[in-house]
Amino acid sequence: MPPSSAITSSPSRKIIHCDCDCFYASVEMRDDPSLRGRPLAVGGQPDQRGVIATCNYEARRFGVHSAMSSALALRKCPGLLILPPAMEKYRAASRQIMAIYHDYTAEVEPLSLDEAYLDVTHTDRCRGSATLMAAEIRERVRAIVGVTVSAGVASNKFVAKIASDWNKPDGLHVVRPHEIDAFVAALPVRKIFGVGKVTAAKLEKLGVTTCAQLREWPLVALHHQFGTFGTRLYELSRGIDERPVQADRERKSVSVETTYVTDLRTFEACAAELVRLSALLDGRIARAEAASAVRKLFVKIRFADFQRTTVECVGDATHLPTLLALLEKGFARRQQPVRLLGVGVRLEEDGLAPDGQFGLFDAPPAEQAERASGAV
Incomplete structure (x- = not known):
């Protein structure tokens, strides 16, 4: 296994990944508190080949998840309430959330209405502490918008994204630069973005289920097995991710x-x-x-x-x-x-x-x- 010195991620960067918890469903529960505590989803209707956009944690306990057909979701959870999307309401909440994010930095890369990367490397708020900024952002979103945010803090986007999922819902997790090596080594390879069920199954056949095991493969061997994606596997299994936060991405x-x-x-x-x-x-x-x-x-x-x-x-x-x-x-x-x-x-x-x-x-x-x- 390569030594920790192989980690070349920029320790000087401070990246926060913010992700609202089941955003659409949270907005619906905010506006109608009687919906709290019952299985709830937002999406299309089953008789119209509808798909679940998101669901609350009560529904997830039954195995319901995003992108599942609404018909299957109802079979898994007969008591599931599926509400049609109210996009204008969600957009209004999103504008409030993004305005809060932009209070801390102009370098905000939105991934969806409620999810974004923030590069706060050069921000002086909260004495320049990304951890304190993340905590403050979460409290402000809760108070102003009425929904909860989970956040991850790290020196690169890959690790910050993983960290934001660590204590969901309504959690905060920080991975400091010197912790990245051990944090990533213990991750299952399926946590690497781009590794879905097909690639995970192929890696498992090769005897690789963790990032630590993946590190044992030389770059040339990974490139032979996975093409150009092998390079990403090699880098991310070592916690290396130099992608910058890109503000105002345009979708084509x-x-x-x-x-x-x-x-x-x-x-x-x-x-x-x-x-x-x-x-x-x-x-x-x-x-x-x-x-x-x-x-x-x-x-x-x-x-x-x-x-x-x-x-x-x-x-x-x-x-x-x-x-x-x-x-x-x-x-x-x-x-x-x-x-x-x-x-x-x-x-x-x-x-x-x-x-x-x-x-x-x-x-x-x-x-x-x-x-x-x-x-x-």
């Missing part, structure tokens, strides 16, 4: 895609999957508030021989028959089993804020969808 597309353990061998099987992915896409577009910005539709296919093709057309809204026609055209190009299938929309150049309740790290697209949809 919204998509959902899944890599399959067993190839889809027929067009009919692909079409059935496309229906499911299209429903997930509609949910993502709604959460990203992107419906008015849609300008193109596309379907992406990766075949069993790893050849890829993308078919797209002009369109201002998702339309299942059109997407199926794009799929048919793409499938006909090779007539081979399919290992990855994706569907998405391209947005006008103005773009929109990033995705909503299951916004993700900058993982490879197939792994993004894998982790968002829970499918393989």
